[in-house]
Amino acid sequence: MTQQIELSGVNKYYGAYHALRDINLAIPKGAFVALVGPSGCGKSTLLRSLAGLETISSGDLVIAGERMNDMPPRKRDLAMVFQSYALYPHMTVEQNLTYSLRIKGVKKAEAKKAAEEVAAITGLSDLLHRYPRELSGGQRQRVAMSRAIIRHPKAFLFDEPLSNLDAALRVHMRKEIRALHDRLGATSVYVTHDQVEAMTMADHVVIMRAGVIEQQGRPLDLYDRPANRFVAGFIGSPAMNFIPARVAEDGRSVLLDLPGSQVLAIDFSLPPGHAVLVGIRPEHLKIASAGQSGFDVSIAAVESTGATTFVTTATTPEITFLLNERSSLEAGEKVRLTFEGKNIHVFDAESEQRLGT
């Protein structure tokens, strides 16, 4: 598969501040890639470097086979959807849509036709002569999208485009953006801090922290096999539980650092006495049926949303688990929790990297 965007060894400094550290990323043509991470992780800087709004300090940036390091934004042929939409307030919707075409010197009639075509796709046909201030938030969002679509660019760049919408509209636009991407056969890079957006929309998720790519891959691979504790805790909601543990004498099992010191078998060997963290997702914990083995905890709080019940325990560290039915559990009660061995993740306590397979 041909690579549409390729970054190799990219670094970016602001003075002494190292904003991007040795970024390597290949984005195939037609892929939908999400850059996700907490605020300040460098995901927006990376996107803006692709756009040419920031210049990278070192490394190579190749778009469609051409090295673009020092190209000004206008020569990169990328379209960007901004978080604030950045609609030109002094232009109508139609003028906003055709702005890039007019700069390129496309004929007026042709530009108008293109605007009408795109507006038909995005449902803006009746709004072409309005000004941005006369539109609702969702409509502005569509204009911003349409302005990108009309150009048939080499790639679409999205900078948290849904963060100004309310929750219901956000869920809806998520699907719509993905559908548009598939329909246009476009290449998209999508920045978000919302891991649900990243997981549901993208083919390929890139998780960043402090200017470093922590892990990248298909969404479910990241969920199933997080490379380190940060990724494990970032993907999935509610977040994964981490329980300190120590490798037993035989090197093939670990002792959880919880009352009752439950022993867990692991399917790889580690030096005895080694300190590790055992990660287990809330959705993988179950209340044990009578006689089943597990560990005993007392309940600290029970919160129900109706469909799902979130339970937190009074242990240190706190453990969260989910029940998918109504529950009569109450704070103070004791229960036994159990899980399947294949669902645990083991991380080195020191380096926080994944151990085993």
Add this chain to the structure above:
Amino acid sequence: MSETARNRLMLAIALIMAAIYLFPLYWMYVTSLKSGSEMFANPPSFWPSSAQWQTFAFVWESRNMGRYLWNSTVIAFGSVALIALLGTGCAYVLARYRNVWVDIGLFLILMLQVLPASLMITPIFVGFTQVGLLDYPRFAVILAIAAKSMPFFVVLVRATFMAVPMELEEAALVDGNSRVGAFYKIVLPLARNGILVSAILIFMQAFGEFVYSKSMIQDVSLQPASVGLNSFMGPNTSEWNNIMAYATMYVTPILAIFVLLQRRIVSGLTSGALK
């Protein structure tokens, strides 16, 4: 007391205060319409018994006001054009970035803004004499005013540019514009109102400028209205109705512009000076 009654009372008090404060202006207009004898009546009359409209025509002719006002206009337009040309870009750059250099630049600008014209005129006059600029006295005054007022303009216009979101310019760059294109097609149109208001303020200042014109323009035919008014007011003058008629014709256009654009001028002024 009900809300409306309170509002009416406050408005009444405010009107009285405005009337007191603006009395000098009223007095200018009233005096300009009085006859020579009524002007010195005791007690003074607060409404002219018979308005002497012909005073205006007389003063306009005898003081050659057309020429004076033309010179004021030339000087004011020249200064505004030069200031807007140089100052707008400067304000834009100082608004767009946040770093040490911008801080230093702003500091220098603010420092230059405060230098009194009456102190700067000595070196400027001597310097201009030496390079021969005084042979073009109105141009020399325009240059001096531009240097004096540009910092103020930059401070005001910078506040306007700060209100234009950066993303708009970035969107224009991604849409295929060069920096130059994005500046002219997106940023400037959006900042147009603020720039216009600031330019009007500068125009008003330059229209009434006195120190530089008085010191550098010796040729009466090139002097602006402020210098003309100054030479009209001899030490022992008694032509106050004529002088007030002169003043009326001089300031009424400025006051008209101000009252029309009051809201915008006030908000433009306050956004730059403080806040």
Add this chain to the structure above:
Amino acid sequence: MRRILSSVRDGRGFDIVLVGVPFAFLFALAGLPLIYNILMSFQEVDMFSLGSVIRPFVGVDNYVALFRQPETWPILTNTLIFVVGSIAGQFVIGFGLALFFWTNFPGASWLRGLFLVSWVMPGLVVGAIWNWILSGDFGVLNFFLRESGLITANIFWRSDPSFSLWAVVIANIWLGTSFNMILLSVGLSAIPGDLYEAADMDGANAWQRFWTITLPMMRSTIGAIIALGLIFTLQQFDLFAAITDGGPNNSSNVAQYWAWDLSFRQYDFGRGATISVIMTVFVMFAAAVYVRSTRHEVRG
């Protein structure tokens, strides 16, 4: 060459051109004169040596001679009185008006803006109007004062040495009050309303709210306005030219008017430059205070 051109179109070069040209202009027409001023204050400059840069160097003679002149100290004292009197008057009246208009009734903001006409008028016109209002025998101010019983005999504002400076101060207060009021109004409206609601709940009365909320919250605004007042007052020239011409006998003369008078009436440019240098230092100091007060704006 092509690289430079493309940088001007697309990169840093654009910013550098935009900011470089005006700064070069300002340096040539404000920076150089400032330096030249200092140079001249150490030289003997008169009508005949006006055209040359190399002139007799007199060291600090200008400064020494200046302070030996009998009128120097009275004029500096006048400057101080003019500055303090003007600022105090402008600020107190301006604050009073700002507080009044802050009560926000319909039409308040429009009326408040109207006050600003005193500030946009040419200084010389303001001076002419006040010259007439303050005139001794026929001045309308004397009429009002007589009618209200404050004075029995006319005050000769312009020609009586004990009043001439105050004549200019009154005109300057009128001119600057509106500007003070507008800026103070901005500061007042920037105070969040819930602070007053909270203070109200805590049992503070209007007077206590003013002293414990309004004044402390206005501190940086007030600092900036006082500094701006100092700057504007030291720039005031037109009113002196229009009302008293510094007289009689220097009784209403101030440093910035005197500097001009020395250069352009007595043709002693060296001494005019000397006064200018001294006053420039003062103004720069005021400017530094102003910049400090509005630092949050400068740094954003």
